[in-house]
Amino acid sequence: MAGRRLVVEADGGSRGNPGPAGYGAVVRDGDTGRIIAQAAEFIGHATNNVAEYKGLIAGLKAAREIDPDASVEVRMDSKLVVEQMSGRWKIKHPDMQPLAAEARTVLPRGQVEYTWIPRERNKDADRLANEAMDAGKAGRAWEAKPLVGAAAEPRAAGPVAEPAEPAPEKAVPKAGWAAPADLGTPTTFVLLRHGETPLTPEKRFSGSGGSDPALSEKGRWQAERAAAALAAAGSVQAVVSSPMRRTRETAETVAARLGLEVRYEDGLREVDFGAWEGLTFAEVQERHPDDLDAWLASPKARPTGSSESFTTLTHRAGVARDKILARYPGRTVLVVSHVSPIKTLVRLALGAPPDSMYRMELSAASLCAVQYYADGNASVRLLNDTGHLR
Structure with a gap:
């Protein structure tokens, strides 16, 4: 709809x-x-x-x-x-x-x-x-008049x-086709999901309101593999990360390999899942069935006990995106974040509806890429690439 x-x-x-x-x-x-x-x-x-x-x-x-x-x-x-x-x-x-x-x-x-x-x-x-x-x-001071009569027609x-x-x-073509040279060099976001934590293999909700787990041994290995692949590519010029522990550890591993500093952006943190933190989907379905149904049906619904919806996340992630674009125009930026913010940035770039997030797979330590052009267009170049982990 x-x-x-x-x-x-x-x-x-x-x-x-x-x-x-x-x-x-x-x-x-x-x-x-x-x-x-x-x-x-x-x-x-x-x-x-x-x-x-x-x-x-x-x-x-x-x-x-x-x-x-x-x-x-x-x-x-x-x-x-x-x-x-x-x-x-x-x-x-x-x-x-x-x-x-x-x-x-x-x-x-x-x-x-x-x-x-x-x-x-x-x-x-x-x-x-x-x-x-x-x-x-x-x-x-100016005082608003009631919206009646001609003003409200x-x-x-x-x-x-x-x-x-x-x-x-010339009309400006969409970026995915043939962006004209006068738009300049696009800003590229290389979106890296953090490596695994102990909660990841069990598919438990792990947001910004939970235990803030560290990377597991496998997650640290994944971060090293991502670092090696990005160093070999040689294109990343800046690193920006969510401030949560698992993203900090992932970002710092990559930044150390690249010789770059990490800048932290709170708008990139994961959604607060409230009472669902640490639970599996099946456990949430058993304990909070009505809230889960509402959450799956509307981006404005919130997890039980949380103050944050996907609508709130959309605004927060959009602000974070625009701050990064303003700071690093025409550069390639590694953005280390979580499932929900990364999916949100991808769907906004595509102009896709909110429920498209449920149709995206995003593995631990996977890479996505989005390019942003000066005319406001965006082009998704990569989604859920895990080739560096094989």
């Missing part, structure tokens, strides 16, 4: 550029077009572009609060913001770079697309931005007309 679709319309303005500035954003239901959330704020002395980016961030955060797993289309009349966030234009201005980086962390990249619309199609966000600036001039949320501005000379 397709997930929920939301449309964010955002705008920002400055009276003087730079001058007194504010932003506005609305979130529409993607099927009915009805406004279901709105945000606006006076931000003081700033430029139009800063205000527009802040409006974008506010709109994305409002959409995330409604449904963190929804697909989101952002519509703005700022060609600059749309092109930069789509990856087609470089972000050179130092004021824009941190704002764009923040915008990319709100929702996973694969859930958001950007569309340029003419100004007359962005009247609601523009109205809110002006309300915020008026409020700031009067020395008061449905409006077409389907495909919009092509912009009046000239289209690019």
Whole structure:
């Protein structure tokens, strides 16, 4: 079943550029077009572009609060913001770079697309931005008005007309076919699942809320084999790892062979499986059958006693991915993690639904590879490779 679709319309303005500035954003239901959330704020002395980016961030955060797993289309009349966030234009201005980086962390990249619309199609966000600036001039905070009457009326949320501005000379092909040279060198994630622990052969749930086991003797051997294979390939330029013990030990084994330092990223840790930690699937099915059925049926369901769902993981892993992409553009990064985060990164790269995770096999110490291009496309190059363990 397709997930929920939301449309964010955002705008920002400055009276003087730079001058007194504010932003506005609305979130529409993607099927009915009805406004279901709105945000606006006076931000003081700033430029139009800063205000527009802040409006974008506010709109994305409002959409995330409604449904963190929804697909989101952002519509703005700022060609600059749309092109930069789509990856087609470089972000050179130092004021824009941190704002764009923040915008990319709100929702996973694969859930958001950007569309340029003419100004007359962005009247609601523009109205809110002006309300915020008026409020700031009067020395008061902007207050949201109830969504009644014309402001809440449905409006077409389907495909919009092509912009009046000239289209690019060449359409950007999907990365899996023939990425053009002007996109530059892609960033490559080599995804390594940690080696075995005593719980792995028994297929017991082992998340971030359990005993945090160390590698077994076989797991240490697997880490050494992975290290030898990656050293022979000679392509890895950085190592980033989940901070859990089994991933730390795996990452440090490989990094020592490669002569690299390990950077730890909390967003790469495994899901907290709550009361299921240390149990087999059969034991969970016997003790918590209703919770297990709900968990298998919906990415928003949580294991018994856990505060974390696969929807939560999707956001966390997407933020971690974007932080690594921002730190290591155009480089090959070894990412050492666990079953669920790695499967999540692969499915986001494919644009696959959440239940696709149950159709992936991921062996201990296996390798996957994903390449990320500047236009936002991704290409899965390898899945569950265990050739180095034979």
